[in-house]
Amino acid sequence: MDVETWDDEAGEPMRAVGYVVDEDRGSLPYRLVHGEALVAAAAWAMGEAGIDLVDVTVPWHVVADLGRPVVLHDPLCPMTPPDFIASCVRAAAARDVVVVGVRPVTDTVKEAADGRLGATVDRDRLAALASPVVLPARVVAALGSRPEPDLLALVERLRSSGPVELVEAPPAARRVASDEDLRVLEALTDPR
Template sequence: MTDTLFDPYEDDPPPALGIVLDVDRGSLPYALIHGEALVACAAWALGEAGVTPLDNGITWDAVRRADEPVVLHDALCPMTPADFIASCVGRALAEDVIVVGTRPVTDTIKRIADGLVGETVDREGLISIVSPVVLPPSVVSMLADEPGTDLVALVASLATTHRVVLVEAPASARRVTSAEEIAVLEALTAG
């Protein structure tokens, strides 16, 4: 079950650190949307949300010692609105939970057995993980290593030991996997 937008902060959001995930995504994070690289748009969204993007040279140990939430933002979700990111940070801090942006699955999903395409899976219970994934300081301090670049694997792993709240993200937060999907997202976010 997904929750809705949460904003306990009327003024400035609390400090948070952010990582734009562009590794293990091929060259797509450097494709253009609205004339800018996807990775740049993702970094700007963090900044507009009051999240400090981390440089590659910062060690995970330094991040853990900062005692701030960490926002993982997939470069392939470049148009995730800043207010949605800030809302997720607020929720993670207020409730000491991992907050995960999700979108409903709209594609047809089929089961495959023994190399044969089988029955259609009911989409009703399926979600797609998008950005952000916000780790509260309590979770960050417990992670010995960086969280990695696979958000689905990370959320699945952390859900076994921590409370995870799924929040439906706006359509503009959708994840793109091709030039054609970038064109659709660009049209969706024009103007």
């Protein structure tokens, strides 16, 4: 399932590189899902998707100079299927756009003003950030430093400067925010 984009200069395929972004997420990324830490499950998915993991200690300019797409995977979406990650990388490379995995919003969302609830927001206009966030090589080259660990802020910033394609992620890619969410995710992704 290797994710390869074509390197026209070298005349050969090249693989995307990526990070499992665990900074500023507290201890939750180190809780277990199916007996593995969330960060380990996320790293496994990246490897299965054909992404070469990069250590955060590698200077950003070294990563940018590779001329490859960069995949940012949130360990709070630990069960994101490798084939979905790979399809996001292929889409980002083929269309030269940032590609972001999202989930539909199912909660009722209300507008609020002056401490009062207002109209219900149309959920079809909303999306919940999931994983991955894939930066095509052109965007990687334009960044002066490694992207911030707040992926929502990153996506908002990138949307203000160019095209960002939101792709609906499968249910297994749902984000966890608590131990209860982890129990639901384990039940949803039970391999038995």
